[in-house]
Amino acid sequence: MDVEWKQNLLSERTETFRPSLIREILKASLGKKDLLSFAGGLPDPSLLPLDVFRSAIDKVILDKSGIALQYGESQGYLPLREWISEFYYGGFGEEVSPSEIIITHGSQQGLDLIGKLFLDNRSRVLTESPTYLGALQAFQVYSPSFSTLTLEKDGVNLSELDEILKKEDITLFYTNPVFQNPSTYTWSESKKRQAAEILDSNECFLVEDEAYRLLDFEGKKHSSISSYRKRKDLCIQLGSFSKIVSPGFRLGWMRVPSGIFGKMILAKQANDLNSNQWSQLVVSEFLKECDWESYLSRIRSSYRERRDLFAETLKSEIPDFEFHIPDGGMFLWVRIPLTDSFLLFEETFKKGLAFVPGREFFPDSSDSSFLRMNFTVLSPSDMQKGVEILADVWKNYPREGT
Amino acid sequence: MDVEWKQNLLSERTETFRPSLIREILKASLGKKDLLSFAGGLPDPSLLPLDVFRSAIDKVILDKSGIALQYGESQGYLPLREWISEFYYGGFGEEVSPSEIIITHGSQQGLDLIGKLFLDNRSRVLTESPTYLGALQAFQVYSPSFSTLTLEKDGVNLSELDEILKKEDITLFYTNPVFQNPSTYTWSESKKRQAAEILDSNECFLVEDEAYRLLDFEGKKHSSISSYRKRKDLCIQLGSFSKIVSPGFRLGWMRVPSGIFGKMILAKQANDLNSNQWSQLVVSEFLKECDWESYLSRIRSSYRERRDLFAETLKSEIPDFEFHIPDGGMFLWVRIPLTDSFLLFEETFKKGLAFVPGREFFPDSSDSSFLRMNFTVLSPSDMQKGVEILADVWKNYPREGT
Known part of the structure; x- marks a missing residue:
């Protein structure tokens, strides 16, 4: 037919x-x-480590199958959010409460939810050039226009940033400042600090994607641009378990400011009710059991x-x-x-x-x-x-x- | 601050x-x-059955951890799609190929992806009244208007259906014809057949949510409205593992006609790349091992x-x-x-x-x-x-x- x-x-x-x-x-x-x-x-x-992984699974099945095999909170499993608060943000010296975190199906879902909340055909997204393909895919569904910034080896060109923010009506700036995908470039601390000031003075919303932040081979700790900003109410940070635990669990998270938190939870519910409980519990036990x-x-x-x-x-x-x-x-x-x-x-x-x-x-x-x-x-x-x-x-x- | x-x-x-x-x-x-x-x-x-579940997990860890712990195909894990084709649709005598199926994070995600593809503020969604709350949540994100049909104990009022389709520009009709959530009403076979004709003659797109279709306590097999339609290119069917296996795996699926299949895959990718591999493999093994x-x-x-x-x-x-x-x-x-x-x-x-x-x-x-x-x-x-x-x-x- x-x-x-x-x-x-x-x-x-x-x-x-x-x-x-x-x-x-x-x-x-x-x-x-x-x-x-x-x-x-x-x-x-x-x-x-499959042995640790297996023992984490055994624990979940023995002690927590009632929770693991049920619907869960839209915001995500609390012990997993506590781990992120303590070991991820805590490890960088950033104070982020578990109540600011939403567990997502990969940081890709975070990008989609941001698109849902912020973008339509009147919006303009500012990105680095080049930028992460998945962000382009997520955002383009909501039909915004794009502006781009030249990406140098130590971060974006800051005078371009200031100029564009003054000239154009930018809805949000999306960046991936540590081992950027695809360029691998990492912003210098000085550029992060200056960019934070420029973003603050232009009241620009920042979406900071930190997928590779833990993967510094020398163990160097990279600050976030968000940590330098005064206007933390205009920052979202995205994180992912895909690169450090496994993409098989399809889990990431976002730190969301309180002013839009309620709307973000509604968008998450409308999208898929809650993140995979079974994976959240297994990853949470795994992180507890492994020597991080x-x-x-x-x-x-x-x-x-x-x-x-x-x-x-x-x-x-x-x-x-x-x-x-x-x-x-x-x-x-x-x-x-x-x-x-x-x-x-x-x-x-x-x-x-x-x-x-x-x-x-x-x-x-x-x-x-x-x-x-x-x-x-x-x-x-x-x-x-x-x-x-x-x-x-x-x-x-x-x-x-x- | x-x-x-x-x-x-x-x-x-x-x-x-x-x-x-x-x-x-x-x-x-x-x-x-x-x-x-x-x-x-x-x-x-x-x-x-936790023993079957556990043995399914063991199999995945032993034989398939390389696949389970990696990114997967956006459409979903093929053996799981094959199971759905053979045992779910096959069990109802419906011929659906694994290539028509997309695995989603619950049927809720299916509803969101449908909203993404079909709905904006010019759209009008037709639902039963009452209807499933999650569908309202998913669709309302895309700002359509709604029209409703009186739901009788054996399905919607058919003259209302015909009248509204003739009078209004309906983007899609969403229904949950078997043990509807919340009313528990189930459409009669005769109403399904007549509705299929009315939908065909008005070229109306149908979204048929079958979350409870397998939960007939007497084992009675309920046909889908889609199976009575000539215009199968204007039907999406949604299914879920949440009610028959566990909501903890956050897995559902949709049968999508070829005319919009490519767009649906792009929407899925933009949303979260692919469904949870680890859960897909565990559920797939579980279904193989249990006596269905x-x-x-x-x-x-x-x-x-x-x-x-x-x-x-x-x-x-x-x-x-x-x-x-x-x-x-x-x-x-x-x-x-x-x-x-x-x-x-x-x-x-x-x-x-x-x-x-x-x-x-x-x-x-x-x-x-x-x-x-x-x-x-x-x-x-x-x-x-x-x-x-x-x-x-x-x-x-x-x-x-x-």
């Missing part, structure tokens, strides 16, 4: 829905076991080794490619001597290798000479194989202007 | 956000252990006993209250000789007893002389105690007109 669609069946906002190449690659890699992928922001599941600091150290040193190996392999196999070596995170942001890395992506993908072409990370999907390459999930030998495929394609790739 | 809000900081749609008394009661009951609650649509967690038919029978007969006990207790303690005894579901929908049950709710709540006052289930929150009372989670003795509290408050409650 032919599908005949009524005119205007769908809402106007569906016209701005943005596809994600990363999700397409992930789907392809599930069907195609021999695809080597540098594309995802995937942690290594083998770093999760040594667990973190183990992840950090494993990823540091892989970063080093990846950077060395890439440098020796493809000296044309340029990149900055970040102190943390999960990616290298690689500049290649081409104006559009997407065509290169299409070639390597045919040979069984994936990365994310840079244009995915620009609000206007402008062509880009970057590749985002993950180093935290492939084994050393697959990493080597992947780089060899890329080098091989590159060797025979037509150079521009030749 | 005083919070000073910028004018128009939030989007207009936040003005129509709808609170949920059910969620407030749930939150209160978590803090207040002695609150007896007939309010939630809560299954009894003790009906989940005998598991369902056990739940059905346990709930049937409680329904009988509850109905008898209520009848003998408060003969003023009127209700229909449903063949399934989780509620009694009780009519009391008052024009507004909310005031009664406030009184009983002070005495440690909760139910949901009927007005929560009407799009215009009109006063109502109904109570929705759940019978699936309280123990027989708590049920008795709860009814006694209610009887006691009622005995001394000021009658209207006296």
